[in-house]
Amino acid sequence: MKKSKLVILIFIIAMCPITLCGCWNYKEIDSMAIVAGMAIDKDIITNKYTITVEIITSQSQGSSSIISSEFYSSEGDSILSAERAVVGKTGIPLLWYEAKVAIISESVARDGVIPVIDWSNRDSDLRADMWMIITKGNSAAEVLKNKFKPDQIVSLHLNDTMNRGKLLSKFPESKLWSFIDGIASEGKSEAVAAVKNGPSNGTIDHIGCAIFKSDKLVGYLNGDETLYMLMIKNKIKEGVITLKNVSNSDTSITLEIFENRTKLTPLYNNGKVSLIIDIYPVSIISEVGGSKDFMKEENLEILQSEAEKKIKTQVQYLISKLQKDYDCDVLGFGELFEKERPKVSENFKKNGEDIFTSLTTEVNVHLQIRASGKTIKPIVIGK
Amino acid sequence: MSTNDFSNIKLVSSLNENINIIKNIFINDTTIIYRELSVGKLAGTMCMLIYIDGMANSQIINENIIKPILLSEISYVNHSEIMDILMQKVLLTGDNRRLTNVDDIINGIIYGKTILFIDGFAEIISINTIGWVTRSISEPQSETIVRGPREGFTESMNVNLSLLRRRLVNPNLKSKFIKIGKQTKTQVCVCYIEGIAKEPILEELMKRLNNIHIDGILDSGYIEEMIKDAPYSPFRTIINTERPDVVAGKLLEGRFAVMCDGSPVILTLPSIFVEVFQSNEDYYDNFLYSSFVRFLRWLCFFLGTSVPAIYVAIVTFHQELIPTTLLISIYSARKGVPFPTIVEAMGMIFIFEILKEAGLRMPKPVGQAISIVGALVLGDAAVNAKLVSAPMVIITALTGIASLMLPQVLGIVEIRIIFLILSSFLGLYGYIFGVMGLVLHMMSIRSFGIPYMINVPSFSTQDIKDTVIRAPWWYMYLRPKMFTKNTKRIKKDERGPSNEKK
Numbered sequence: 009m010k011k012s013k014l015v016i017l018i019f020i021i022a023m024c025p026i027t028l029c030g031c032w033n034y035k036e037i038d039s040m041a042i043v044a045g046m047a048i049d050k051d052i053i054t055n056k057y058t059i060t061v062e063i064i065t066s067q068s069q070g071s072s073s074i075i076s077s078e079f080y081s082s083e084g085d086s087i088l089s090a091e092r093a094v095v096g097k098t099g100i101p102l103l104w105y106e107a108k109v110a111i112i113s114e115s116v117a118r119d120g121v122i123p124v125i126d127w128s129n130r131d132s133d134l135r136a137d138m139w140m141i142i143t144k145g146n147s148a149a150e151v152l153k154n155k156f157k158p159d160q161i162v163s164l165h166l167n168d169t170m171n172r173g174k175l176l177s178k179f180p181e182s183k184l185w186s187f188i189d190g191i192a193s194e195g196k197s198e199a200v201a202a203v204k205n206g207p208s209n210g211t212i213d214h215i216g217c218a219i220f221k222s223d224k225l226v227g228y229l230n231g232d233e234t235l236y237m238l239m240i241k242n243k244i245k246e247g248v249i250t251l252k253n254v255s256n257s258d259t260s261i262t263l264e265i266f267e268n269r270t271k272l273t274p275l276y277n278n279g280k281v282s283l284i285i286d287i288y289p290v291s292i293i294s295e296v297g298g299s300k301d302f303m304k305e306e307n308l309e310i311l312q313s314e315a316e317k318k319i320k321t322q323v324q325y326l327i328s329k330l331q332k333d334y335d336c337d338v339l340g341f342g343e344l345f346e347k348e349r350p351k352v353s354e355n356f357k358k359n360g361e362d363i364f365t366s367l368t369t370e371v372n373v374h375l376q377i378r379a380s381g382k383t384i385k386p387i388v389i390g391k
Numbered sequence: 392m393s394t395n396d397f398s399n400i401k402l403v404s405s406l407n408e409n410i411n412i413i414k415n416i417f418i419n420d421t422t423i424i425y426r427e428l429s430v431g432k433l434a435g436t437m438c439m440l441i442y443i444d445g446m447a448n449s450q451i452i453n454e455n456i457i458k459p460i461l462l463s464e465i466s467y468v469n470h471s472e473i474m475d476i477l478m479q480k481v482l483l484t485g486d487n488r489r490l491t492n493v494d495d496i497i498n499g500i501i502y503g504k505t506i507l508f509i510d511g512f513a514e515i516i517s518i519n520t521i522g523w524v525t526r527s528i529s530e531p532q533s534e535t536i537v538r539g540p541r542e543g544f545t546e547s548m549n550v551n552l553s554l555l556r557r558r559l560v561n562p563n564l565k566s567k568f569i570k571i572g573k574q575t576k577t578q579v580c581v582c583y584i585e586g587i588a589k590e591p592i593l594e595e596l597m598k599r600l601n602n603i604h605i606d607g608i609l610d611s612g613y614i615e616e617m618i619k620d621a622p623y624s625p626f627r628t629i630i631n632t633e634r635p636d637v638v639a640g641k642l643l644e645g646r647f648a649v650m651c652d653g654s655p656v657i658l659t660l661p662s663i664f665v666e667v668f669q670s671n672e673d674y675y676d677n678f679l680y681s682s683f684v685r686f687l688r689w690l691c692f693f694l695g696t697s698v699p700a701i702y703v704a705i706v707t708f709h710q711e712l713i714p715t716t717l718l719i720s721i722y723s724a725r726k727g728v729p730f731p732t733i734v735e736a737m738g739m740i741f742i743f744e745i746l747k748e749a750g751l752r753m754p755k756p757v758g759q760a761i762s763i764v765g766a767l768v769l770g771d772a773a774v775n776a777k778l779v780s781a782p783m784v785i786i787t788a789l790t791g792i793a794s795l796m797l798p799q800v801l802g803i804v805e806i807r808i809i810f811l812i813l814s815s816f817l818g819l820y821g822y823i824f825g826v827m828g829l830v831l832h833m834m835s836i837r838s839f840g841i842p843y844m845i846n847v848p849s850f851s852t853q854d855i856k857d858t859v860i861r862a863p864w865w866y867m868y869l870r871p872k873m874f875t876k877n878t879k880r881i882k883k884d885e886r887g888p889s890n891e892k893k
Contacts, residue, residue, distance in 0.1 A: 032817065036706050036732060038725040042718065066723030068777075073723045105711035106718060164715070 045163025047148035117225035156210020180233035259298025406510035445502035448522025455483035531633035625802020628838035644874030695794030700810035708818030773882035
């Protein structure tokens with residue numbers, strides 16, 4: 009009798025802390041609003057942030073249900089106050105774990121993104137592996153609300169397009185955490201994917217990348233320039249280069265790059281810094297838009313030299329554009345010197361000079377054309 | 392007479408007084424037949440046959456007892472020799488015994504034996520004329536298999552013993568009898584193979600059986616509950632079967648079988664956790680297929696105990712663990728359901744158990760109605776009416792089916808509900824607590840001195856040969872070492888598919 013009383017007493021004492029003081033975090037999934045993505049704009053007059061969230065909803069029709077999304081937006085002096093104002097409109101708390109994209113408008117980015125992204129990085133409910141996307145021309149909310157059919161979830165669609173970016177390599181894979189990591193290192197700038205609304209309703213175009221100097225937007229690179237930027241940074245996985253009118257034969261060739269290795273060799277001579285860039289792309293001929301047979305030995309050599317020449321000029325043009333127009337070390341050359349030639353880097357810092365702008369570069373392209381698809385001959389027109 | 396202990400009563404040499412003793416004991420019982428007759432054609436010594444109509448085989452009594460006694464031509468014998476002469480020369484029955492103990496006589500009559508009282512003797516002849524009807528041998532419905540012997544035990548212990556003896560043609564197969572139950576006096580038999588089974592376990596078993604003080608035993612389940620280890624546990628430390636081949640297999644591994652008269656379910660012990668996953672068909676099928684099925688059963692044990700708990704924990708506590716598309720589909724299914732997930736889960740589990748139990752108890756023609764009501768009304772209609780979310784129906788069905796896959800009945804439902812409650816207020820943290828508690832509990836159980844979880848945490852090849860996998864027979868050359876000292880099953884050099892190796 010006594011023993012059973014003791015057991016009951018211990019049971020009651022044990023149950024109290026577990027049920028009453030424990031971490032009761034029970035929340036039903038349908039009492040939360042699942043956020044798929046967010047867009048951040050700034051009102052220039054009131055200087056307030058506007059946050060727009062895309063929330064996944066479902067309407068049941070009989071036994072099946074249709075998944076679609078709704079938009080809520082609110083203003084606030086900071087991102088969190090705006091977010092809380094959104095909760096006031098939805099009526100249920102926001103579930104941020106699944107948020108895929110953070111779209112930031114051009115005007116916010118020009119003023120600096122740190123006040124905007126700090127909350128996303130700090131709050132435990134958000135994931136820092138959201139895609140960071142900058143708009144050009146449109147406001148962020150306009151991009152987020154750009155649906156082409158009513159039951160589309162724009163953020164998930166943008167997530168898919170960002171995931172497939174490596175097929176084309178025309179915009180960088182810019183996650184929020186990598187941006188925060190990048191701007192933390194000295195002298196380095198970051199490139200972030202940029203989008204704008206397409207001409208027809210409901211399409212979102214990737215237009216290359218936005219260039220940041222520290223946390224402020226300074227300019228944009230178009231898709232082709234982004235490809236060569238990724239090539240220099242050795243981040244290219246797959247890509248497409250189109251050569252028009254090869255050797256004046258009215259034949260255009262599309263090369264598909266499926267492998268690339270870039271080697272950067274920093275040099276220091278008589279107070280001058282220079283860099284040798286060796287690019288080793290491996291490609292196949294995937295389209296021959298004409299009748300000239302480029303699988304012949306001499307034609308192949310011409311093709312190779314023309315392609316190498318094109319890559320070389322494009323790379324040199326990009327570097328000079330970054331050096332002169334933007335003064336913005338997106339390519340990480342400063343970091344490279346700091347790693348491999350720390351003394352040179354220190355000297356330059358002492359003298360208050362910037363390595364990146366005073367750098368001269370030499371570009372060597374070693375293109376390898378490995379195959380030509382299923383057929384080696386161009387399509388021949390019978391006479 | 393209220394007592395059923397007759398050992399104080401002594402027989403006397405007068406026929407009438409002896410008959411009065413018996414008649415007093417069986418007072419008010421009209422099924423007893425008293426047949427008076429005299430030995431031999433010439434009116435000789437008087438005697439009395441007593442038997443119960445229906446329990447004894449009246450054809451044997453008429454042809455082999457009454458007829459030879461009446462027609463015997465015993466002209467003149469010494470009166471004191473008449474009993475020997477009857478047993479040796481007259482009675483045409485095989486199993487005749489002389490008895491003086493009234494207790495044995497009474498039990499013999501009740502059991503269907505015929506008792507022959509002879510005037511002038513304080514002794515009787517007990518003739519085995521047991522002739523009650525038993526169920527014929529058929530395949531047990533609870534353990535059907537595709538390949539393997541189809542015989543099943545019946546309610547008659549004699550038949551059951553014969554089924555076992557046919558499989559183990561071996562003088563070392565011993566059976567010890569014991570009577571349990573003050574009122575029912577049920578025959579209980581312990582079978583084992585001498586030389587393989589361990590003596591200390593036998594002693595312990597007999598001690599526990601002798602300690603049972605109960606007034607009646609109607610099924611071996613009574614015995615199981617009275618002698619098992621860890622009586623409060625949902626796990627079975629004694630398992631049961633209705634198949635003679637299973638019992639024979641267990642005996643060959645050094646285990647003991649406990650038979651109970653009147654029950655077709657035979658207990659085998661000591662039993663360990665892995666036996667829950669073993670079906671007799673595993674040993675008859677190809678070992679690769681059997682191993683795969685074994686693996687499935689372990690998976691089903693996990694599914695049956697854990698899936699509702701993990702679902703509730705993830706959906707209500709750890710939404711961040713769910714991939715986006717899955718989250719969206721759970722979200723859209725849950726939307727509009729008025730009950731919290733945990734209430735939904737509990738309700739569905741109870742409804743499934745109700746359906747299962749109702750299906751068992753229902754008369755067979757009504758059973759179909761149950762399945763239609765269960766599947767259509769409760770499944771489809773509840774989802775359409777937004778009373779239950781569709782994932783919950785899937786999970787309940789999955790766990791229900793998974794827990795039915797184990798060959799032995801186990802307290803999976805209890806474990807499932809405990810896990811569910813824990814995870815409903817602590818999330819995965821609570822679920823892990825439950826798992827830890829369960830493992831600690833299982834590790835602490837012993838069955839007749841054998842650790843219940845033996846061989847589960849082992850990685851030695853000879854230990855796991857019959858647990859998660861079923862090794863080929865030529866590889867299992869050792870018996871399980873915990874049950875027996877005589878571990879050599881096959882000589883090592885004789886094992887293997889010998890034709891192939893040479």
